[in-house]
Amino acid sequence: MSSEHRLFSEDPSQRKLSLPWGRTVEMCWRNLKNRRGRFLLVFLSIAVVVAFFVSTLSYHRLLEELRGRDDVHTRAVLERGGVLSHNPEADRKHRDQMVWLLVLSGMLCFVGVMNTMYMSVTERYREIGTLKCLGALDSFVVRLFLLESVFIGAVGSALGALGGFLLTLFQIGVTLEFGLIGVGHVMRTLAQTAPPAFAGGTALTVLAAIYPTIAAARMKPVDAMRVEV
Amino acid sequence: MSKREIVRTQGVWKTYYMGSEEVHALRGISISVEAGEYISIMGPSGSGKSTFFNMVGGLDKPTSGEVYIDEVDISQLGIYELAWLRCRKIGYIFQTFNLIPVMNALENVSLPMVFAGLGADESRDKAAALLARVGLGDRLTHRPIEMSGGQQQRVAIARALANDPAIILADEPTGNLDLKTGREIIDLLTEMKEERNVTIITATHDHKMLAASDRVIWFTDGQVTRIQNREDLDIRVGTIGGAEEA
Ligand SMILES: Nc1ncnc2c1ncn2[C@@H]1O[C@H](COP(=O)(O)OP(=O)(O)O)[C@@H](O)[C@H]1O
Numbered sequence: 001m002s003s004e005h006r007l008f009s010e011d012p013s014q015r016k017l018s019l020p021w022g023r024t025v026e027m028c029w030r031n032l033k034n035r036r037g038r039f040l041l042v043f044l045s046i047a048v049v050v051a052f053f054v055s056t057l058s059y060h061r062l063l064e065e066l067r068g069r070d071d072v073h074t075r076a077v078l079e080r081g082g083v084l085s086h087n088p089e090a091d092r093k094h095r096d097q098m099v100w101l102l103v104l105s106g107m108l109c110f111v112g113v114m115n116t117m118y119m120s121v122t123e124r125y126r127e128i129g130t131l132k133c134l135g136a137l138d139s140f141v142v143r144l145f146l147l148e149s150v151f152i153g154a155v156g157s158a159l160g161a162l163g164g165f166l167l168t169l170f171q172i173g174v175t176l177e178f179g180l181i182g183v184g185h186v187m188r189t190l191a192q193t194a195p196p197a198f199a200g201g202t203a204l205t206v207l208a209a210i211y212p213t214i215a216a217a218r219m220k221p222v223d224a225m226r227v228e229v
Numbered sequence: 230m231s232k233r234e235i236v237r238t239q240g241v242w243k244t245y246y247m248g249s250e251e252v253h254a255l256r257g258i259s260i261s262v263e264a265g266e267y268i269s270i271m272g273p274s275g276s277g278k279s280t281f282f283n284m285v286g287g288l289d290k291p292t293s294g295e296v297y298i299d300e301v302d303i304s305q306l307g308i309y310e311l312a313w314l315r316c317r318k319i320g321y322i323f324q325t326f327n328l329i330p331v332m333n334a335l336e337n338v339s340l341p342m343v344f345a346g347l348g349a350d351e352s353r354d355k356a357a358a359l360l361a362r363v364g365l366g367d368r369l370t371h372r373p374i375e376m377s378g379g380q381q382q383r384v385a386i387a388r389a390l391a392n393d394p395a396i397i398l399a400d401e402p403t404g405n406l407d408l409k410t411g412r413e414i415i416d417l418l419t420e421m422k423e424e425r426n427v428t429i430i431t432a433t434h435d436h437k438m439l440a441a442s443d444r445v446i447w448f449t450d451g452q453v454t455r456i457q458n459r460e461d462l463d464i465r466v467g468t469i470g471g472a473e474e475a
């Protein structure tokens with residue numbers, strides 16, 4: 001019997017398995033496009049919280065700065081808007097409440113995103129099992145799903161940051177007046193508040209996806225394929 | 230030409246534990262399959278065909294006993310080697326087709342080649358050729374949802390053949406298809422066996438599958454109860470076929 005027919009005769013170093021990055025991105029994109037209904041939900045929940053974060057923080061920063069100004073006109077506008085500070089103690093309390101609200105909404109969002117990400121992975125168990133039958137390593141599966149969550153998190157957070165910007169302008173326009181603060185000033189404040197909110201939103205989404213993804217990737221192909229959703 | 234034993238199982242048991250209850254899905258299966266054979270595993274639903282198929286395909290591990298693929302005990306393979314075996318040496322066909330829903334026919338068939346490290350153009354050309362071979366040359370960009378069951382199973386066959394595997398494992402490939410389409414799928418599998426000298430192992434409870442087989446292994450309740458060679462089969466198949474058409 002000639003050895004060239006043997007399955008395992010090949011040099012072990014030739015036994016390569018690969019999933020190039022280009023393909024990974026392509027597959028992710030395909031998934032996002034075809035499952036946009038499901039992902040829209042995640043996009044929205046992330047975007048809403050990030051927008052809330054960004055606008056609340058920015059508005060308070062701007063407000064604090066205005067309170068520091070000494071001219072009569074600014075004080076008049078603040079007075080009219082009902083946000084002129086008389087009592088530093090009350091202000092601090094108000095700010096603590098604000099922070100608490102932000103943390104709470106962040107947690108709620110996390111649970112929501114986690115749920116949706118979890119569903120979006122579990123409903124693809126059969127697909128994951130099939131991929132493994134075709135030779136996918138666990139790491140391929142993890143890479144595909146994490147890239148997907150990075151994208152969802154980043155786009156959702158970016159939309160949220162944009163929303164936060166608009167909300168801040170809106171808030172200023174309603175309670176105060178535009179003339180008081182230039183758009184450039186708002187932008188500078190946003191440059192401080194948006195990046196952390198963006199990073200936080202993205203990290204949250206990826207974190208939510210990690211557990212179900214690793215659990216799915218580690219499953220035996222048979223178990224993954226038996227799951228009926 | 231010497232005969233080569235491509236699959237051999239030695240006293241394979243598989244026990245599932247459902248709470249305190251033990252289900253012995255396989256009770257000591259020892260069989261041997263030669264390269265290039267077309268084997269049908271016949272048996273009623275629940276007799277352990279799929280379980281056995283999963284053991285041979287390296288998709289699950291026996292509770293005890295060994296599975297040798299080309300004389301290598303696959304329980305000794307690491308995760309990477311096992312994935313490589315699935316990718317390069319075994320092609321899987323399922324009753325439910327299991328195509329990736331968001332990918333079109335061409336992409337589905339190229340996927341195993343991508344994993345195997347083939348370039349994008351190369352894998353696309355080969356996938357197109359395979360799809361043409363299974364009669365879907367004009368359906369390359371159709372997604373699974375846009376194809377009939379028979380067409381989806383043809384895509385699955387093309388995908389199973391993508392990396393020129395040594396073994397094709399088909400678990401009830403005609404289970405979700407009508408009579409005529411099922412026959413076409415069996416014919417296609419038979420042609421592939423002749424053309425590519427691939428070993429085919431199918432699990433089925435469908436008597437129509439028998440005519441194509443070199444051997445039929447009968448399962449009952451997790452055990453092999455009978456092994457029939459082609460010569461012994463012809464008469465029986467004739468009767469069954471006759472009775473069916475009558
Ligand atoms: N994951 C599982 N957990 C528990 N029992 C199982 C599991 N898979 C299969 N079985 C049992 O093992 C037996 C054989 O099943 P299976 O191999 O699917 O049979 P077949 O494919 O011949 O219909 C059946 O009794 C089935 O209920």
Ligand SMILES: [Mg+2]
Pocket residue numbers: 278279280400401
């Ligand atoms: Mg079965």
